[in-house]
Amino acid sequence: MKLHITGGHIIDPANGLDSVEDLYIAEGKVIQIGGSPDGFTPDSVIEAKNQVVCPGLVDLRAQCREPGQEYKATIASETYAAASAGITTLCNPPDTDPIVDSAAVAALIQRRAERIGMARIVPLGALTKTLNGTQLSEMSALKDAGCVGVSNDCYPVENNLIMRRALEYAATFDLTVFIRAQDHGLINNGCAHEGAVSTRLGLPGIPTAVETVAVATHLALIEQTGARAHFTLLSSERAAQMIARAQHDGLPVTADVCAHQLHLTDNDVLDFDSLCHVSPPLRNQRDRDGLRRWLAHGAITAICSDHQPHEMDAKLAPFSATATGISALETLLPLSLKMVDEGVLSLTAAISCLTCRPARILGIDAGTLSIGAQADICIFNPDEHWILNDETVQSHGHNTPFFNWEMKGRVTHTLYRGNVVYSLQNTTKQ
Amino acid sequence: MNKQNIQLDQDGGLRHFLTIEGLNRALLTDILDTAESFTSITEQTIKKVPLLRGKTIVNLFFEASTRTRTTFELAAKRLSADVLNIDASISAATKGETLLDTLNNLEAMHCDMFVIRHPNSGAAHFIAQHAAPHVSIINAGDGSHAHPTQAMLDMFTIRRHKGEFHNLCVAIVGDIMHSRVARSQIHALSTLGVKEIRAIAPRTLIPAEAETLGVHIYNDLREGLRDVDVVIMLRLQYERMRGASLPSEHEYYQLFGLTEDKLSLACPDVIIMHPGPINRGVEIESAVADGPRSVILQQVAHGTAVRMAIMSRAMRHKIVVAGGESS
Structure with missing residues (x-):
């Protein structure tokens, strides 16, 4: 299959490309940007005038719910939703059922995605067996089975000795440890940011120290061990500042923030809106602004979706009794582009937070349009306005507070391995 | 603060009573004045007024309560309503029924008002958001949020x-x-x-x-x-x-x-x-x-009159008495 993408605004931050050019694809790879290769006869042409052509997005954190929770979503449903959102690589946390603590489960997830062929899923392996926090997982086997890192996700590691050993053991195999910074004792059944809003609503609070205490502890262990680590889902300005400081001191750490943390605050919880029940909690305006600042600064390296599709019943209960999480694949790009509109990031920087930077954190070949690279490509119209609603949403999870928001920036085509896996014109509701 | 105050109807009258927040001084004063007028009823030989005759009120308590549930029951009876007491902590909820299903089942029985106590903050708001339009919700305590x-x-x-x-x-x-x-x-x-x-x-x-x-x-x-x-x-x-x-x-x-x-x-x-x-x-x-x-x-004694006032205010739009409202 030979493809010719004409007249698009090509933005490839990894290669410093930012100009209107043609792009040529053959045998699933980018073969040229600019003039036509000799004797190139395309099977198909995509007219991309006034559109941005960039690498397919790499989402550092998206749950597809399979295996184990297929009533919420499946790899098929969510990779299609990802394709419709310009995402071609999804990093899946290890808390599936069964847990990704064996090579078999890691292989199963990748094979399913492979067979469906809409997007690639790269799994994170469990840091400890069954995520129990006490016994190290077989990290070498997990790496061989395709895991791009290890994480205990939101489950506690019993003590700092085990965390230290886990960091050292992961470093033995050059695996990045993904850290959800939470002090589990301090959470104390909290379900909303501890502050004026939680006080007003009588909701048990989650203080900022839940995050900063854990970041401080982990930074000390990283300094001790020299292991490479990635802090995922930062929620507070203070934690971002601590990570910036650690980077300045030369520690091998990166961090991400999920897109909704850059837009929502605890004020959005004020009428007990369970769609805004997330973990880590939405914090206050100062934290939101601080996260934006550290993102612009570069200490926060990437933006992820933290996609968590749920059946609607999971959100139909009093606030604290509802499941946490937002169905977020389809808002990842528009909410990141909003950072451009609001002057926080340049367009190139926003795209780099969604492509080459997360790919680098995962240590995978993705997120660039380099000649010879796999042709994973996102084409979007940066000026098109659209509404996320029952008609447009593709994910099985409709649990998003952004329903009926006007979004700017719409994906028109997604290419995965050189195949058009999504085209807005031919879209049908899955 | 609220996007729209779900406690109030279009004319600013009380529809649900979920929290004091967002209600103005006139409305609170009106409740106190109405309660004052009801105190004399509790001192009469026949301690009843027919304001809510034919209405069904459900006390739905997911948490233990003596004082609050009793005074709500007394208040409803003095307003001539039919009262159903459901101790939800030992009923369907323990068999795994969701809060919403419990509510839907009771709505299907054509109840007019739910008085709800629940251990989770925001439970009364949640129910008010999902209740049928003809049903009024009174919050009898939700988590650490409001009473x-x-x-x-x-x-x-x-x-x-x-x-x-x-x-x-x-x-x-x-x-x-x-x-x-x-x-x-x-x-x-x-x-x-x-x-x-x-x-x-x-x-x-x-x-x-x-x-x-x-x-x-x-x-x-x-x-x-x-x-x-x-x-x-x-x-x-x-x-x-x-x-x-x-x-x-x-x-x-x-x-x-x-x-x-x-x-x-x-x-x-x-x-x-x-x-x-x-x-x-x-x-x-x-x-x-x-x-x-x-x-x-005295606080306990006043509980009945005040709850009569709040219930009759929240049901105001449904009270039809010769010559208009009597309260």
Whole structure:
């Protein structure tokens, strides 16, 4: 299959490309940007005038719910939703059922995605067996089975000795440890940011120290061990500042923030809106602004979706009794582009937070349009306005507070391995 | 603050009663005045008015309660409504039925009003958001969020003793962190325009950024009681206490227990209130609880009239009486 993408605004931050050019694809790879290769006869042409052509997005954190929770979503449903959102690589946390603590489960997830062929899923392996926090997982086997890192996700590691050993053991195999910074004792059944809003609503609070205490502890262990680590889902300005400081001191750490943390605050919880029940909690305006600042600064390296599709019943209960999480694949790009509109990031920087930077954190070949690279490509119209609603949403999870928001920036085509896996014109509701 | 206040109908009248927050002074005063007119009924030989005749009211309690449930039942009966009491803590909920399914089942039985107590903050809001349009929801306590009918009967008691609100200094003492009563009282007192509200407790029992609620915070009981007109004691809520909030009842009583001695710092005509149930010797000395300045039992007595007022107000649009509304 030979493809010719004409007249698009090509933005490839990894290669410093930012100009209107043609792009040529053959045998699933980018073969040229600019003039036509000799004797190139395309099977198909995509007219991309006034559109941005960039690498397919790499989402550092998206749950597809399979295996184990297929009533919420499946790899098929969510990779299609990802394709419709310009995402071609999804990093899946290890808390599936069964847990990704064996090579078999890691292989199963990748094979399913492979067979469906809409997007690639790269799994994170469990840091400890069954995520129990006490016994190290077989990290070498997990790496061989395709895991791009290890994480205990939101489950506690019993003590700092085990965390230290886990960091050292992961470093033995050059695996990045993904850290959800939470002090589990301090959470104390909290379900909303501890502050004026939680006080007003009588909701048990989650203080900022839940995050900063854990970041401080982990930074000390990283300094001790020299292991490479990635802090995922930062929620507070203070934690971002601590990570910036650690980077300045030369520690091998990166961090991400999920897109909704850059837009929502605890004020959005004020009428007990369970769609805004997330973990880590939405914090206050100062934290939101601080996260934006550290993102612009570069200490926060990437933006992820933290996609968590749920059946609607999971959100139909009093606030604290509802499941946490937002169905977020389809808002990842528009909410990141909003950072451009609001002057926080340049367009190139926003795209780099969604492509080459997360790919680098995962240590995978993705997120660039380099000649010879796999042709994973996102084409979007940066000026098109659209509404996320029952008609447009593709994910099985409709649990998003952004329903009926006007979004700017719409994906028109997604290419995965050189195949058009999504085209807005031919879209049908899955 | 709310995108739209779901408690009010299009004309600004009461539809649900979920929290004091967002209700204006006129509405609160109207409830107090209506309650005043109902107190005479409870003193008559026939203690009934036909305002809610033919209406069905369900008391749906997911948490234990004696005082609140009984006075709600009494209030409904005195308004001539049919009353159903459901102790949900031992019914369908324990068989795995969701809150919404319980609600839908009761709606299918054509009930007109639900009085709900639930351990989760926001439960009453949740139910109001999902209830059929003809159903009114009264919050009888949700988690640590609100207990607005209790706050209104406290306001009623204060007004009966003090007349006006604007010159008053009111102290709320104890476990403010976990208290839905305190939150509702604070909103009611500030809406009714008191001069000062003090929250008195050790720092472990004061919620984060509590001053944003409009209270002055004191960590010393003696200092906080100086020249106050009303003292509201709160019960230590053991069932909501998590983690290490207090070292012992003994130390708490030494520092924050209300005694005659400490009370001497308050205004001479101070009144002592407590939403009950009281823990004698933990937050309050028996001599104070049973003393001349205690109005604790009057609070209970006022509960019925105030709840009659709130129920009839929330059902106003459905009350058809010859010559219009009678309240």
